[in-house]
Amino acid sequence: MKQKLLMGLMLLGFATLASSPVFATTASGTVAVTATVGSSVSLTFVTDPSGITLAGTGTSAATVAFGSVQAYGGVVPANVTKTVNGIVNWTLSTPFDVVVQVANQTSSNYTLTAQLNTADAVNTWKIGATTITSASAASLTATGAYGTSVYTLNLTIPFSAAAGAISNTINFVATAN
Numbered sequence: 001m002k003q004k005l006l007m008g009l010m011l012l013g014f015a016t017l018a019s020s021p022v023f024a025t026t027a028s029g030t031v032a033v034t035a036t037v038g039s040s041v042s043l044t045f046v047t048d049p050s051g052i053t054l055a056g057t058g059t060s061a062a063t064v065a066f067g068s069v070q071a072y073g074g075v076v077p078a079n080v081t082k083t084v085n086g087i088v089n090w091t092l093s094t095p096f097d098v099v100v101q102v103a104n105q106t107s108s109n110y111t112l113t114a115q116l117n118t119a120d121a122v123n124t125w126k127i128g129a130t131t132i133t134s135a136s137a138a139s140l141t142a143t144g145a146y147g148t149s150v151y152t153l154n155l156t157i158p159f160s161a162a163a164g165a166i167s168n169t170i171n172f173v174a175t176a177n
Helices: 002-019
Strands: 040-046 081-085 089-103 110-116 126-129 130-132 138-144 147-158 172-174
Touching: 040 172, 089 110, 089 172, 110 130, 130 138, 138 147
Parallel strands: none
Antiparallel strands: 040 089, 081 089, 089 147, 110 138, 110 172, 126 130, 126 147
């Protein structure tokens, strides 16, 4: 009996030694995190449901491609309006969306301007009722609400203009107020 008791105690001792580490070691460390948050404004162009499909929709560098168009006859792209103005000129119009967002600053609204990249002495460029030239930036809004706003591009071509390609870039600038 003593032998069984002694054997049981030895087994219990070995089990205790095997289950708990004799020399447990640990290490610790830290990671410091720093960041400098800057304020920002985002400006993107999106295809309006009633407008021509923009190449590059959802980016800050979209393209309106009217394709081959003519004052009389021909095919007008989907969601583009062609208006012939007597015997003087004709206009292509299409809506597009401008999305302006702000982050990490206090601003209740924004100013939006537009300016032609290159002078065009022949055609008339408008965003809504505002004429856009290369001479200076034209104000489209002084108190724009953040989010999506619909604007209409109007390109007017005089009948006196020679047939050929029309190409220009409109530079938009959104500034948080």
